[in-house]
Structure formats: structure tokens, C-alpha cells
Amino acid sequence: MAGVVGVVRDDKGQFLLAFGADYVHWDISQVELMAIYYLKNIMKDWMLEYQGVMIKGDNYNIIKALQNMLKKWKNKEIRDDRLAFLNNFNQVLFSFCRRNCNKLADICANLGVFNSFIWLDLLDDEIPPSFLYCLKEECDALGLL
Structure with missing residues (x-):
């Protein structure tokens, strides 16, 4: 079992949402890869107002492969x-971001193993x-x- 998770922030680092699924x-x-593919499932219309997206991951080989594919996709x-x-x-x-530098995603991964979640509001009492x-x-x- 694993947690497929993500923490979404704006360009200033402000929290926008977090998600997790077993x-x-x-x-x-x-x-x-599933964590990246899962983003499609949680996309909200307001996210499209942002000009770009940065996807950080702690698996060097996957991130490197995606970077190489992105070069081929250019234009x-x-x-x-x-x-x-x-x-x-x-x-x-x-x-690429080492796991110990992305503690929020690590917390979400541990939680996502047991329950799926999407947190859109920091006042959510389930956080x-x-x-x-x-x-x-x-x-x-x-x-x-």
C-alpha cells in the first residue's frame, strides 16, 4: 500500500490544496507517476488561472524521465x-526534491495509505x-x- 499524494501551492508558496489516495x-x-496522473482528477477551474505548474517529486529517475519527455514535447x-x-x-x-525536503507530501503520503482526502480549506477539521x-x-x- 502507498499514498498517492500532492500538495498544491501558488507561486508565492501559499497553500491551495492537498490530496491523498491509497x-x-x-x-x-x-x-x-500515479501521483502526477492523479492531478488530473483533482483539477479545479480556478487552477487554470495560474500560468504554470511545477511538479516536484522525490523519485529522481521518474522526474528525470519526465524532464526529458518535456524537452521532446517542446513547442x-x-x-x-x-x-x-x-x-x-x-x-x-x-x-526533483528529496523526501526530507518535502515533509508536507510525506505526511500526506502516510495519511493517504489509510484514507483518501482532498483538503481545500485549512479550517477543515479533518486536517x-x-x-x-x-x-x-x-x-x-x-x-x-
């Missing part, structure tokens, strides 16, 4: 149906204190609060 896997690389539409939703953005970036505390630490470090 997923049975045999390959951790597949889990990383062309993304043809992979599972990633075609990215065509709605003017800019798409794939970035665990550990997530809120970690978010506050990151926002404080970025000077957002």
Missing part, C-alpha cells in the same frame, strides 16, 4: 492522455495537527506568515 503498487516509480502538445491536462498551462516544470504544524514551519521559513 494505491496498491509493486513499484515505487509507478506510485510517483508541441503533450500527447500522453494521462498528462494532456498539463497543456492547459503555459509553463510546466518537473523538479491533522501534524500537517498544519509542518505547513506553519515551512511558511515561517519562507516568511509567508
Whole structure:
């Protein structure tokens, strides 16, 4: 079992939403890809107002493969149906981030194993204190609060 998760922020680092879902896997690389594909399921109309999207992942091989595919797609539409939703953005970036530098996603991954969730509001009483505390630490470090 694994958690397919994501934490969505704006260009200033402000929290927009977080999601998680359980997923049975045999390959951790597949889990990383499923998290990216899952974004399509949680897309909201207001997200399209943003000019670009940066997708961070902690699987170096998958992120590198996606970066290489993106170079091939340059000036062309993304043809992979599972990633075609990215065509709605003017800019798409794939970035590698070590797991210990992305604690919010790690918390969500652990929670996503047991229950699916989408948090759109920080006042949601289902958000665990550990997530809120970690978010506050990151926002404080970025000077957002």
C-alpha cells in the first residue's frame, strides 16, 4: 500500500490544496507517476488561472524521465492522455526534491495509505495537527506568515 499524494501551492508558496489516495503498487516509480496522473482528477477551474505548474517529486529517475519527455514535447502538445491536462498551462516544470525536503507530501503520503482526502480549506477539521504544524514551519521559513 502507498499514498498517492500532492500538495498544491501558488507561486508565492501559499497553500491551495492537498490530496491523498491509497494505491496498491509493486513499484515505487509507478506510485510517483500515479501521483502526477492523479492531478488530473483533482483539477479545479480556478487552477487554470495560474500560468504554470511545477511538479516536484522525490523519485529522481521518474522526474528525470519526465524532464526529458518535456524537452521532446517542446513547442508541441503533450500527447500522453494521462498528462494532456498539463497543456492547459503555459509553463510546466518537473523538479526533483528529496523526501526530507518535502515533509508536507510525506505526511500526506502516510495519511493517504489509510484514507483518501482532498483538503481545500485549512479550517477543515479533518486536517491533522501534524500537517498544519509542518505547513506553519515551512511558511515561517519562507516568511509567508
